[in-house]
Amino acid sequence: MKDFLLNVLAKKDDAVLLGFVLAFPLLGAFVNGVFGRRLGKSAVRLMALTALGLSFAAAVALFVALDISVGQHVNKLTWTAWDWMTTNARPGEPNVEIPLKFSVDALSGVMMLVVTGVGFLIHVYASEYMIADKGYWRFFCYLNLFVFSMLVLILGDNLPVLFVGWEGVGLCSYLLIGFWYTKLPNAQAGKKAFIANRIGDFGLICAMFLLVYYTGKLDWSGIAANAQALVTPNASQQVHLWPIGGGQFQDTHLGPLTIPLHLLQPGTPWTITAATAVGIALFLGCTGKSAQIPLYVWLPDAMAGPTPVSALIHAATMVTAGIYLICRLSFVFVLSPAVMTIIAFTGAATALFAATIALVQNDIKKVLAYSTVSQLGFMFLGVGSGAFTAGFFHVFTHAFFKACLFLGAGSVIHAMHARIHDDDRSQDMRNMGGLKKYMPLTYGTFAASTLAIIGFPLTSGWFSKDEILAMALVNKPVHPYAEQLAKRSIEVWSPPGWVPWLLWGMGILAATMTAFYMCRCLFLTFWGDFRGWTVGRPSMVHAEGTHEHEAAHDDHSDHEDEEGGHHHEEDLSQPGLPPHESPRPMTIPLLVLGTAAIVAGLVFNPAAVKIFKHDFSYLPMEHWLDPVFEEAKKGVGAWGDEHKTHSLELVSLVGALLAFAIGSGTAYWMYILQQGKPARELAAKVPALYQAALDKWRVDEAYDKTIIGGVDALADTAASVDQGVVDLLLARVTSLTVAAFGTVLRTIQNGVVHVYAAAMVVGLAGLGWFFTAAHADFSVAEANGDYTITAAPGPGYGFKWYPEAGGKPQSDAFIGNDTLKIHLDEGKSQTVKLEVVNAFGRVGSKEMTLTRAKTEKPAQTIVGER
């Protein structure tokens, strides 16, 4: 069995199992997409689940094989489907082969298990959740296709193959966000996600170009081997790109006023290495896919898609592709401490920023969406601090607890939707409450995942988030080639000492907020009394006033459409049926994911445990990923010695526990003990701030006004140029000119054969007259004043030469002699005339004046003559 696995299915260079892992979801997508409509829902369900189940089984087998191979010091299993293309890095360099090659190593192995495993659970869940939908087959076609694309992204062995998967998941994300495309906001959300991702993809493509230019390779091991070409530590010249600044802007003087334009740019130019350029370009791609500032805006809107899609694509797998890419190319990123710091700061800022928005949202999916953005920020904070293992570990744990949270939210919405037939209000937490009585399983799993995300000790989230925060404080990005560069007196940027404290502070603050808003979400949804009885009766809603945050602004969206009436709304004047627990296919995935959310942390060595027990040896995940990050470890140092590191870890641990305690404690006091009164009072006290946070700091509006408005204006300009110049001047004027000529010529082309014949006769006569004329012509050759003039020959030509035009001819008759010789002294000129007669007796003539230039005597002679 083991031999069969290792020698047939998963050979080192020909691991066919990789093909199986990839093929099943593709087959599922094909069958569901092409035949799904005719197959019926049960067959579609069977196909989709089988495809994912088999893929997961193959992935498990592959992982086992990989584990055995790693024991035999083979870190990577590869499989080449076919040769894809060959390209050229730059002239004179060897060609770059780009095969369609897949590989699995420790990093992609874990990711592959997460995608197929969590993907399978979410497929099971979705097969029940979507059962009433007309587009059932379409949904599962997209979902299977998504899993396939995600696997291509993860398993691709070079950047172009990864890019295929990268675009594939983008496409599936677009299709699934806009799955209910008849609603305009959904279609727009899909479009927004697609365009925001395109901006990121631009960065990724640029990074690919730069990488192939500098390293000449696009596959992981090739880039790793040639990565030092990005900083050229040993070569004679440093690769400088884009000197920024350097005094192009001079101060402008307006009378007594001086406008200090030189402040716009540094006085001495900044130069950045190719590694920094590549890192920034790659990171732009990651911000698009993984929803970081400034491109995070698409992810909250993406919640317009069905909830299982939010769980699978926009929480567990696709959005972590950016972190995966950074981990995959960690050896490139560590070459630039500046880029590492940028990544860490972007991550921390995103974590903090998204958390502030999540604090006040009322839509349960919106809270989870901003929570996802925030958690992704944590991951970037981790990888940016050089803690690649910790960052990736957070991807791993986040996949479980966030998928579970989303599926739990889906289960809640499913229950609420049965009572409230309205998409928005069935997701509004103000209409929920007390659901733990009616949905015990959903409550249990949701609570478990909440504990994980807020960092309750010993849950998976505690391990991973603590590790990230600790590493942000401890790690210092160092340049692996700093010594060589210093020898060449090249200064490498290094972050100042306050950077880790700022990063850590932002992280702790974001973690506190996370604890608060997740507990708020849990309490509002599952604790207290059910508030959904009264929805649909505006009079009672207003009379009771039990809603959270009953500020004046937030009610109109709730009640506006009730005047129009939802004719299918049941009569809710009496307490109706209570919300119900979801059916088994939805609860089983919840149970599995909830369990994983609690226990998944045990596969990692947490910093917290190390502090108390240094020889703690149960460290599967950390050692498992060691070979992947071996190269990158050179770029990660520490701010202090071991002792200081140890104390910093302890500080971080205390900080993280405090963050958890303060955040969740405040939420408990606010929403359980005080029934939400402090929150309402606070919102009423600073209405402007509260409203701004509720409106997501109006970032979308700002983007609309600036970037989108600018692009629109550009498009308008282009359109008017198109209409004014291209359409009017070029097209219209040209067509009118042609038409005018046509009108004139049409009168000649009158269709009467005899007119054509007459025209031909006239033409022939003209030609005949031309060809019977005598053409006099001659050429002149000169040597020392002796001119030889030769006449051009012709049929039956006779020549008569006049050495002096107007004088007497050489002979009175036309003779056959076609040359004339004359002599001219210096400075003299003479006019020669030739007459020619041809066979028809017609005569032609030509005159030419010949002048011999005066030769300049040498200047000396002239001086002497004087």
Added chain:
Amino acid sequence: MIPVEHYIALSAILFTIGGVGFLVRRNVLVTLMSIEIMLNAVNVALVAFNRVRSDSHTGQVFAFFLIAAEAAEVAVGLAIVLSLFRVRRTVRSDEADLLKN
């Protein structure tokens, strides 16, 4: 022996008759006949010039080719005239304007 100038003069007269006939008559049959006259004028000229040069017979052979070409041309031309007559009930060339406009 008749000098070659006489033949050339005859040829020129025939060619002019044919050309003027082609230009002024509207009857397609007459037009065709005019073309025949012009071609035969060329034939006369060819043979007459060939007679001056006793070392070559190219002109005479060429005249035979021309006769063959004329025959083919007349066959096609008459066929076209017949079709035209069937369609339009006329053999006047200025009424054969089916393609116009």
